[in-house]
Structure formats: structure tokens, C-alpha cells
Amino acid sequence: MISIVGTGRVGASIAFLCVSHGLDDVLLVNRTKEKAIGESLDVASAIPADSKFSVRGTDNYSELVGSDIVIIAASVGVYTKDRSENIDLQVKMIKGIAEKTKQYCPSAIVLIVSNPLDVLTYYFQKTSEFPRFKVIGIASSLDTSRFRYYISETLSVPQSSISNALVLGEHGDTMVPIFSGVSVGGNPLFSMIDSRDAITENVRNYWRTLRNYKSRSQFGIAKNTFDVVNAILNKKEITIPASVVLDGEYGEQNIAMGVPVKINQNGVSEIQQIKLDDTESSSLKKSSEKIRNDINSVHE
Ligand SMILES: NC(=O)c1ccc[n+]([C@@H]2O[C@H](COP(=O)([O-])OP(=O)(O)OC[C@H]3O[C@@H](n4cnc5c(N)ncnc54)[C@H](OP(=O)(O)O)[C@@H]3O)[C@@H](O)[C@H]2O)c1
Numbered sequence: 001m002i003s004i005v006g007t008g009r010v011g012a013s014i015a016f017l018c019v020s021h022g023l024d025d026v027l028l029v030n031r032t033k034e035k036a037i038g039e040s041l042d043v044a045s046a047i048p049a050d051s052k053f054s055v056r057g058t059d060n061y062s063e064l065v066g067s068d069i070v071i072i073a074a075s076v077g078v079y080t081k082d083r084s085e086n087i088d089l090q091v092k093m094i095k096g097i098a099e100k101t102k103q104y105c106p107s108a109i110v111l112i113v114s115n116p117l118d119v120l121t122y123y124f125q126k127t128s129e130f131p132r133f134k135v136i137g138i139a140s141s142l143d144t145s146r147f148r149y150y151i152s153e154t155l156s157v158p159q160s161s162i163s164n165a166l167v168l169g170e171h172g173d174t175m176v177p178i179f180s181g182v183s184v185g186g187n188p189l190f191s192m193i194d195s196r197d198a199i200t201e202n203v204r205n206y207w208r209t210l211r212n213y214k215s216r217s218q219f220g221i222a223k224n225t226f227d228v229v230n231a232i233l234n235k236k237e238i239t240i241p242a243s244v245v246l247d248g249e250y251g252e253q254n255i256a257m258g259v260p261v262k263i264n265q266n267g268v269s270e271i272q273q274i275k276l277d278d279t280e281s282s283s284l285k286k287s288s289e290k291i292r293n294d295i296n297s298v299h300e
Contacts, residue, residue, distance in 0.1 A: 001026070001027055002067070003063075003105070004027070005030075005101075009216065011071070012039040012042075012218075013222035014071055014221075015028055022048045024068070025053045027058065027067065028057040030074075038057070040056050040057035061103075064101065065105060066105065067104075068232075069232060069233070070108045070109075072113060083116045083171065084172065094120045094123050095127045098123070109266075112124055112243070113137075117172075118137060133244065133267045137256055138243075140240070140258030141240040142220050142221050143171065143203060144240070146206045148165045161184055164181040164183060166241055168257070168287075170291050175258070180276065232263065236264075238263050239263075239272070243257055251285075255292050
């Protein structure tokens with residue numbers, strides 16, 4: 001069973017993809033019960049005719065029993081200036097959800113979607129004491145989609161011609177697009193742009209640009225989360241950047257941060273150490289410092 005905790009815009013969009021692809025039974029858990037039931041009734045009409053799975057909504061965490069995957073997309077408020085804005089409330093929320101997850105489905109793989117993403121991934125893992133490779137923060141793959149989008153728009157090339165685009169570090173203003181490995185149509189990206197600044201700024205500010213036109217995003221993160229659920233349940237290994245609690249990788253400890261990982265049916269199977277140029281290495285250091293400061297700023 002796939003359980004989705006928090007069925008606002010993002011949780012409901014993830015539910016729609018999981019249900020309409022007939023991946024598994026889906027449980028929606030929301031603070032306000034009516035919203036969970038309403039969204040479950042809506043997406044239930046998207047169950048394929050040949051599916052053996054169903055969907056239901058509840059506010060009762062004890063129904064998490066039997067979950068193979070728990071996706072957390074709950075949020076107590078909307079940030080407007082920075083993803084870390086509601087950090088104390090969000091950390092309090094994630095700790096509560098971590099306790100319940102540990103109580104009712106201690107063997108589940110957990111995908112964190114709520115912001116501030118890296119901080120919440122860290123606190124979920126510490127509170128639940130789940131193996132660190134079973135708590136995966138999904139965001140850097142979304143940031144990578146946005147990086148690919150802006151390369152494609154800047155150079156007027158299709159995304160299919162772009163290889164090895166990757167964003168690492170914080171899911172926030174210090175995220176680090178990795179330009180040095182990117183090629184476009186087989187040629188290095190660096191041979192086609194004067195500087196990395198404009199694309200980097202656009203990727204970091206994607207959510208701000210979007211909010212000029214729509215209250216907040218939902219579909220990109222839903223697709224990137226669905227891809228991970230699909231890989232886990234269908235036992236297909238994928239390599240994406242995702243946030244994991246680090247234990248020496250990239251020289252970091254006691255934080256979660258977006259790094260390249262392999263994911264299989266058991267969760268993260270490997271953190272890949274990739275080559276970065278000097279600019280990227282120092283930007284990643286700044287990014288990890290920002291996450292560490294945020295973690296330490298929390299009033300528990
Ligand atoms: N990782 C990424 O790249 C990415 C991308 C986009 C968004 N996000 C994040 O995803 C989260 C959800 O965004 P959204 O736009 O879907 O927010 P939203 O529409 O405000 O929905 C949040 C939902 O969480 C529920 N909730 C709050 N506390 C809960 C709890 N303890 N247990 C269960 N449900 C609870 C709320 O219930 P009520 O109905 O009672 O209010 C609400 O339905 C946010 O943190 C957002 O920043 C992440």
C-alpha cells in the first residue's frame with residue numbers, strides 16, 4: 001500500500017498519478033478528514049478498469065498499518081519568501097508524523113516532500129530512527145527538471161538533447177546546478193553559454209516566477225515523486241538526485257542534502273560520488289552550511 005500523508009495540492013496530485021497508473025492500493029491521510037475523503041473520491045474515478053487496487057481517505061494514522069511506502073506532503077502553512085519560513089511548525093509536524101509512522105509501519109520506505117525539504121528529511125530520520133537509506137527527500141530531481149527546462153529554453157533545444165543535467169544541495173536558494181558534466185547534442189554546455197549565472201538564478205527562482213501566475217506548484221513534484229514510487233514498487237533501479245542523511249559522503253555529516261543516489265525496491269542502494277569543478281564544490285559547501293544552520297535554528 002502507498003500512503004500519502006497530507007492531501008493538499010501536492011498530495012492529491014501524487015495520489016492521482018499513483019491511482020490512475022494502478023500502482024497499488026492508496027491511502028490518503030489528512031489532518032482534516034473531509035479533505036482526504038473528498039480527494040479519494042475524486043481520484044477513485046481514475047482507477048483503471050483492469051486495476052485490482054483502490055483508494056480511501058482518513059484522518060486516522062492507525063490505518064497506515066501495511067504501508068510499503070509513506071509519502072509525506074503535509075504542511076501547516078504556505079511560505080511566501082523562503083522555504084524555511086515555517087520551520088519550527090513544520091519540524092514539530094514532521095516529528096509527530098515520524099512517531100506515527102514508526103508506530104504503525106516501521107518497515108516502510110518514506111518519501112519526504114514537505115518543506116523545508118532537507119531539514120524535514122533530517123528530522124524525520126532522527127525522530128523515527130529509520131535506516132537513513134529508507135528516508136528519502138524528493139526535491140533535487142524536481143530542481144533538475146527545472147534546470148533542464150531552462151537549458152532547453154535558453155538554447156532553444158529539446159530536452160531530449162540534454163545529458164547529465166543535475167541539481168544538488170539544498171532544496172532552496174542555495175541549490176547547486178551542476179553545469180560541468182552537462183552536454184547538449186554531445187557538446188559541452190560550457191561551449192554554448194557565457195556564464196552559469198542566468199540559468200542558476202532562473203532555476204533557483206522557478207517557484208517565485210511560477211507564483212506570479214499560480215498560487216503554488218504541484219505537478220512537477222508529483223511526477224518526480226511518482227517516478228520514485230514506480231521504481232520502488234516495480235523493482236526498477238533509478239539514479240536521481242535526492243536528499244538523504246549523510247554520513248561522510250561529500251564531506252558532510254548530520255545533515256540531509258540532495259546528492260546523486262541509486263534507488264531500488266529497498267530504498268537508496270548507493271550514494272554516488274561525482275566529480276565537481278571548484279565553483280560547484282564551494283557552492284555545495286555553502287549549501288550544506290545553510291542546511292546545517294537551519295537544522296540548528298530549530299526551537300524544539
Ligand atoms: N519537494 C518539493 O520539491 C516540493 C514542491 C512543491 C511543494 N512542496 C511542499 O509540499 C508541501 C505540501 O504543499 P501543498 O501545496 O500541497 O500544501 P497544502 O495544499 O497547504 O496542503 C497541505 C495539507 O497538509 C495537511 N496537513 C497539515 N498537517 C498535517 C498533519 N499533521 N497530518 C496530516 N495532514 C496534515 C493539511 O490539512 P488541512 O486540510 O487540515 O489543512 C493540508 O491538506 C509543502 O510543504 C510544500 O512546500 C515541496
